[in-house]
Structures are given as structure tokens and as C-alpha cells.
Amino acid sequence: MKTDTSPDNTSFRMGPADPDQHRMAIAQITADAFANGQYVEEISQQYIGNCHYDWNTTRLIWDGERLIHHWGVWGYPMRLGSIHLKVAGIGAVVTEEPYRKRGLMAMAATDSFDAMRKNGYDLSVLRGRHYVKFGYARAWNYVTYRLKPEEIPDRDIQQPYETLGPEHMDAINAVYNQDHQAFSGTAVRPTYRMLKAGDMGAYGWFDDAGQLAGYVRAMPTDDKTTLQCLEAAGDPDQGLAVLAELFKKEPYETLTFFTMPHQHPMLQIIRRGACIVETRYFDQSGWRVRIVNLHSTLEKLRPMLETRLEQSRFANWQGELHLDAGEQNASLAIDNGSVTITQAPPGEHTLHGGANIARFLIGSDDPGEIIQQTGMVCTGQAAALTTILFPNCYPMMSHWDEY
Helix, strand or coil: CEEEECCCCCEEEEECCCCCCCHHHHHHHHHHHHCCCCCHHHHHHHHHCCCCECCCCCEEEEECCEEEEEEEEEEEEEEECCEEEEEEEEEEEEECHHHCCCCHHHHHHHHHHHHHHHCCCCEEEEECCCCHHHCCEECCCEEEEEECHHHCCCCCCCCCEEECCHHHHHHHHHHHHHHCCCCCCCECCCCCCCCCHHHCCEEEEECCCCCEEEEEEEEECCCCCEEEEEEEECCHHHHHHHHHHHHHCCCCCEEEEECCCCCCHHHHHHCCCCCEEEEECCCCCCEEEEECCHHHHHHHHHHHHHHHHHCCCCCCCEEEEEEECCCCEEEEEEECCEEEEECCCCCCEEEECHHHHHHHHHCCCCHHHHHHHHCCEECCCHHHHHHHHCCCCCCCCCHHHCC
8 A cells, every 4th residue: 555645745545445345435435426325335236346346456545544536447358359458447536525636546547557567458448538648549439320110120030038137147248258259349258247137128039958049238218218229149130120029119219229339240230221320429538548558469469460461462561660659669570471569769660649559559440530630640651551450440348348
């Protein structure tokens, strides 16, 4: 536990969280900030406990026995195609009112970043508007598909379905992981383990052996006018048929699909017909990504980078692409499709991207769009190489895994 002294000489203690000693204090400060002091026990059991909350890299700051700041970390493997990156998700960041504007969040964040590197994290992802100063760049947008009743694809129910409960979570995770293994931005589960069926909104169907074959997760919006599909796995035609039946049970006006991967087969079916697709961009807020360890991230991506090179006009190219990410730098030494990660200094082909290099690593948008949006300086053939090495991967995290 570290000790720090504020300008008014008040002594604060900072350190990681302990699951046995600090769970209820974390739940209380979270409830006070985000739920009007309610649902403390539920937060303790479901949001802090029984999930992928990382007690070691979370940072707490205390004034005596009073918890005054919480920087929460939820650790998980994130897919980038066939690659898994270790990601630190940040959530429930709160400073008690009397202690604000005293640099506590910066203290906690800086110490947590150090702990992330020591614990093997590659990237950090969060949602919010106060984190640009900590090196977080835009990660992905919110995309919503909207269908009127007559636009919902007409499909027949092939298998009976039923409401799923917490006892089905292991099966749901297995089916989800199988179906989403190629979808960038998705979390490798388990993440949360739901304790109440009412929190799930999941409807599944089973094969002849009694094993879960697929499911949809669909819930009404707050105004009850829209049925929102938040997740689906298994046969997309069966899933669409289940959604259509659920839609008809209430006087909904629209069916929407939210936080589902662009390549999801259900969305591919929908795009064949009529629909409205809304992409919501964020400036300072929204989902954001930060590099924790540039070298380890590139090393994990290296096989994918080589595959992309082999299939491009740069298959026989030789040279170095330098990535200037500000606090961290690395070079890709490219030799006839082979890639080696080095610490060579900037050369002829350099991408001066600062924090926005993180956007290329996860394929958050088309490379040319990222360069244009950020006013990034590219020298030599850096821009052309970036288009090949870091294409748009349409990353998206499921609503169920948000922290």
C-alpha cells in the first residue's frame, strides 16, 4: 500500500483491492456514484464479485478508513481475428465529492498502468469522456440496426425455444465463444456470471442431445416501444424466427440490433433486405483504447501481420515501418513477408501517430480514415503499408461484457 501526501498535507493510502476486505466498500462507493446508493449487494455479488474483476491492477485510494477513490479494472482476453490480446477494461471510476480536483484519478491511473504492464496486459479499453489525457484514443462506434415490423425477415421456427437462466451460463458462454471466435473486439468468456434470469433476457434452443445449440438475447427498451437484440449465437435463421415471435408478443414499433459484430451472419441476412443502420461517432467520449505494452501487442499480432503482407503487393517488400506512439515506439522490420519487432529508431517509413497508434492495432476504422481524422504525419510508404497491415476489423464488444 503506497502513501501519498496531498497539497493540504492529508495523508492518503493507495493500493490494489482485496476481495475479502474491500468488496463491500467498493460496492458502496460504486452504488453511491452510479445507482443513488442502491443495489449495493447486487453490485458486490455480480459486478465486482463472480466475474473478471482484477483485484491486483484495480487501484483504491483511502483517507484513513474511508474509501475515497476507485479505479476499477476488469481483465479479459479480447479477440482480434484469431489473436487474443490481454485487455484491461476500466470501469466504475469514481472520486468522492470532497476529494475531487486533487489529482487522485491521475495517481490511481498511473499506478494501475504500471501494474497492468507487470501483469502482462497489452491494451486497455474503457468508455467515458475524461480519459484522453491518459492516452486513450477512439476505439469503436456504436452501431444500431433498425427494422420496421414489415422489414423483419420472415423465417420459420425450426426448434422450440425456452427462457434461459443462470444455470445455462456455461453453455451460453461455450456457444458464444464458438460462434464469435473470429469477431474482433469481442471478449473471450467467461466474463460475468449472471445471478438472476431477469437480467439475461436470453432465449435458447437445444439439439437432440439436449445441448444448447443457439440463443438470442433480446430485451425491451425503457419506453417499451422497441425490442432490442443484444446478442445471438447459433443458426441465424432460427434466431431471426425467435426474435420475430418475441416481437409479435408485445406492441413493439421497431426491432433493433445493438453491439453485434459487423460480420455476424444475422446482420448479413438483414443487410440483404431493408433496414436503417445508424453509426454513432464519439469525440471525447465513447469507447476508447490505450496502449499498455506496444511491443507485446505487436509480437502477438505478428503472425497476422505476416499473413496480411503475404496476400498484398508488399509481399516482397524490405524495410522498416516505425510506429511512433509517443510514450512507446517500435519498428516492424519487414523482409519478404517476414516481420520482426525491433526498437530501431525512426527511419524513412514512419507513422507519427501518438496515442492513435492504438486504433491501428485493433483495426478500429479504415486506416485512411484514421489518418485523416487525426491529422497523422506519415513519411515514406508508411501510409500504404498501414493500409495493408492494419485494415478495418470492425471491433465490437457485446453489451453483456461491458464493465
